[in-house]
Amino acid sequence: xxxxxxxxxxxxxxxxxxxxxxxxxxxxxxxxxxxxxxxxxxxxxxxxxxxxxxxxxxxxxxxxxxxxxxxxxxxxxxxxxxxxxxxxxxxxxxxxxxxxxxxxxxxxxxxxxxxxxxxxxxxxxxxxxxxxxxxxxxxxxxxxxxxxxxxxxxxxxxxxxxxxxxxxxxxxxxxxxxxxxxxxxxxxxxxxxxxxxxxxxxxxxxxxxxxxxxxxxxxxxxxxxxxxxxxxxxxxxxxxxxxxxxxxxxxxxxxxxxxxx
Numbered sequence: 001x002x003x004x005x006x007x008x009x010x011x012x013x014x015x016x017x018x019x020x021x022x023x024x025x026x027x028x029x030x031x032x033x034x035x036x037x038x039x040x041x042x043x044x045x046x047x048x049x050x051x052x053x054x055x056x057x058x059x060x061x062x063x064x065x066x067x068x069x070x071x072x073x074x075x076x077x078x079x080x081x082x083x084x085x086x087x088x089x090x091x092x093x094x095x096x097x098x099x100x101x102x103x104x105x106x107x108x109x110x111x112x113x114x115x116x117x118x119x120x121x122x123x124x125x126x127x128x129x130x131x132x133x134x135x136x137x138x139x140x141x142x143x144x145x146x147x148x149x150x151x152x153x154x155x156x157x158x159x160x161x162x163x164x165x166x167x168x169x170x171x172x173x174x175x176x177x178x179x180x181x182x183x184x185x186x187x188x189x190x191x192x193x194x195x196x197x198x199x200x201x202x203x204x205x206x207x208x209x210x211x212x213x214x215x216x217x218x219x220x221x222x223x224x225x226x227x228x229x230x231x232x233x234x235x236x237x238x239x240x241x242x243x244x245x246x247x248x249x250x251x252x253x254x255x256x257x258x259x260x261x
Contacts, residue, residue, distance in 0.1 A: 011025070011027075011042070011044060011076075011107045012107055012108060014044075014069070014076075014078060015044070015046070015078065015107055015108050016108075018048060018065070018078075018080070020048045020049055020050055020051070021048065021049045021251065022046055022047065022048050022049075022080060022108055023046070023047045023048070023049055023083060023108075023110060023112040023113055023116075023247075024046050024047055024101070024106070024108055024109050024110065024112070024113035024116075025044050025045070025046035025078070025080070025106075025107040025108040026044070026045060026046060026100055026101070026103035026105055026106050026107060027042065027043065027044060027045075027103060027105035027107065028043045028044070028045045028099065028100050028103060029041060029042070029043030030043075030195075031043070031105060032099065032103050032105055032173050032174070033153075033154075033157050033173055033174065033175050034157075034173075034174040034175040034176045034177065034192065035153050035157075035175055035176075035192045035195045035196065036195075036196070037195055037196055037197065037198060037199040038196070038197065038198075038199075039073070039074065039199050040074075040199055041074070041075045041076065041077065042074060042075070042076040042077075043076075043077060043079075044076065044077065044078040044079070044107060045078075045079055045080070045097075045100040045103075046078070046079075046080045046100070046107075046108065047080055047081055047082070047083050047086045047113075047116075048065065048080040048081070048082060048083075049082065049083050049247065049248070049251055050063070050082045050083075051251075051252075051255070052248055052251075052252050055082075055084070061082065063081060063082040063084070063085040064079065064080070064081050064082075064085065065078075065079070065080050066078065066079045066080075081097075083244055083247060083248070084244055084248075086101075087116075087240050087243075087244055090120070090123045090240070091123055091234055091237060091240065093125060093127050093128050093130060093131050094131060095128050095131040095132055095135075095158075095161070095162070095165070095171065096131070096135075098120060098123070098124075098171050099161075099171060099173045101113075101116060101117060101120055102117060102120060102171050103173070112247050115243060116243065119236050119239055119240055119243060120171075121169065121236075122234060122235045122236025122239060122240075123234040123236055123240070124165070124169060124171075124230055124231075124234075125230050125231055125232055125233060125234060126166065126225050126228045126230040126231070126232060127232070128162070128165055128166075128230075129162050129165075129166055129221055129222075129224070129225035129228075131162075132158045132159065132161055132162025132165070132221065133159075133162065133218065133221060135154075135158040136154075136155050136158045136159045136162075136214070136217075136218070139151045139152075139154040139155040139158065140152075140155045140214055143155060143203070144207075147202045147203060147207075148200060148201065148202060148203065149191060149194060149195055149198075149200075149201055149202065149203040149204075150195065150199070150200065152191070152203045152205075152210060153175065153188075153191060153192065153195055155214055156175065156184070156185070156188060156213075156214070156217070157173070157175045157178070159214070159217040159218065159220075159221055160175065160178035160179070160182050160184060160217070161173055161178065162221050162224075162225075163182055163217070163220055163221050163224045164178055164181065164182060165230075166221065166224035166225050166227075166228040166230065167224050167227075167228070169229070169230055175188070175192060176189070176192060179192075183220075184217075185209075185210070185213045187205055191203065191204075191205065
């Protein structure tokens with residue numbers, strides 16, 4: 001964990017309190033993206049494993065769970081999906097869940113997490129550009145309505161993440177790292193520094209200038225997608241199916257053994 005996330009023991013204990021096994025939990029949000037503020041929320045994301053009985057009966061299970069709490073004035077939230085739902089999201093060109101899976105800010109991990117990370121490259125396609133293009137457009141509209149710095153940084157972050165992914169096949173969510181690797185507006189490091197001091201506030205940069213830069217990066221993303229060597233469809237669908245079945249069956253055997261013992 002980073003200094004801004006000097007909460008490792010606390011976060012791990014919260015994850016351990018979940019009613020079903022948590023296969024992994026990582027930190028997402030501004031801390032992952034490289035522009036947390038002093039009072040940024042801590043966003044925990046991960047995967048839990050429902051009992052098989054919950055999935056084959058008539059009742060609809062809670063495939064997504066969330067909880068929020070406050071520690072020393074900092075708001076925290078934990079959102080987890082059941083493994084099957086999470087893997088389905090991975091196969092739907094969802095860059096957001098891939099960023100959570102591959103986050104270097106790890107609170108809980110294990111063999112199942114490491115195996116899923118190893119399978120992640122097999123879901124990457126050139127069509128993930130659509131996810132980042134759409135996310136950028138949503139954040140840009142929010143910036144145009146509010147003039148706030150946060151959605152502007154999100155706009156640049158997702159555009160640069162999409163460009164980097166199309167060019168390299170690597171999911172990189174950290175904006176300062178991306179700025180160092182891709183031709184980016186020169187004012188971005190200053191905006192990142194501003195965001196570190198305040199979670200909310202206006203972006204101190206001319207609207208016309210940022211609009212031109214955002215439009216240019218959209219064009220760069222289009223070009224990167226057209227030239228990308230990423231495939232058109234995931235290659236890991238069967239492997240992921242086998243993985244989900246195997247992890248679920250192993251958990252059932254472990255639970256049965258515990259009952260017998």
